[in-house]
């Protein structure tokens with residue numbers, strides 16, 4: 489796997505003594521969708537600015553496509569599309585005119601504007617002035633600007649900010665299409681886990697300028713099994729509680745079910761085995777996993 493974004497021990501502060509970004513390291517491989525999560529003020533935008541060479545780190549380094557980043561890395565930047573916070577658009581110009589400016593500056597193919605408008609679903613609104621656009625349409629036009637030049641890497645800071653649920657789904661589907669059909673590597677930030685969990689392959693969670701979690705989406709999901717509760721129903725719940733109580737915390741729940749604290753899939757399997765070995769019939773065994781949003785909140789509030 490080729491590493492597209494690599495940051496090593498990045499630190500930065502706007503004011504002396506305060507590290508807004510504190511020794512952050514991250515690697516994003518080609519074809520990944522990296523969800524960069526953190527509450528408001530955690531340091532996501534600052535990190536993104538550092539990755540794009542818009543701020544110079546006080547310590548550490550950034551490499552994109554294996555090459556060190558500086559403000560003069562024009563060759564590198566032509567391979568990247570970025571949208572930081574709200575898109576910068578000319579309200580008095582139409583969608584296509586906004587795109588045309590970027591296309592001409594970058595000397596891109598004349599067909600590029602209609603191509604990116606089609607990708608973001610704005611073909612029918614190409615000749616409408618941006619001041620008449622809804623927030624969702626502006627966000628999609630911002631994405632279209634970022635897509636000019638067919639970037640291999642897309643860096644999007646809170647691309648679903650301010651969108652309604654329908655707009656969020658549209659952006660999510662768009663990012664999935666770009667990733668699957670064009671192999672685009674994507675870094676997207678958000679402060680809401682639910683907005684990235686359906687699309688991200690990898691997750692980094694930042695709090696107060698430091699990572700509190702980095703790994704695959706699968707690894708984050710497996711945390712939801714930690715300290716989960718199993719609901720059990722057997723042909724003899726009293727006996728089941730006796731069998732399990734030496735190993736697990738068991739509570740009588742209702743007349744029909746007992747609940748057992750388990751902290752991993754392996755423990756769930758062991759509970760099942762203990763019951764079967766004791767000759768019990770297991771009618772129902774269901775894990776009530778922790779909500780991912782709660783896990784995220786616990787991490788960032790530590």
Ligand SMILES: Nc1ncnc2c1ncn2[C@@H]1O[C@H](COP(=O)(O)OP(=O)(O)OP(=O)(O)O)[C@@H](O)[C@H]1O
Nearest residue numbers: 502503508526527528529530531532533534535679
């Ligand atoms: N130009 C600046 N000058 C001084 N402080 C700044 C500046 N930009 C950001 N900050 C501060 O740095 C901290 C991190 O801000 P940053 O925008 O990177 O966080 P964020 O995770 O992107 O937050 P949000 O989700 O609210 O955009 C905040 O406390 C913010 O007030």
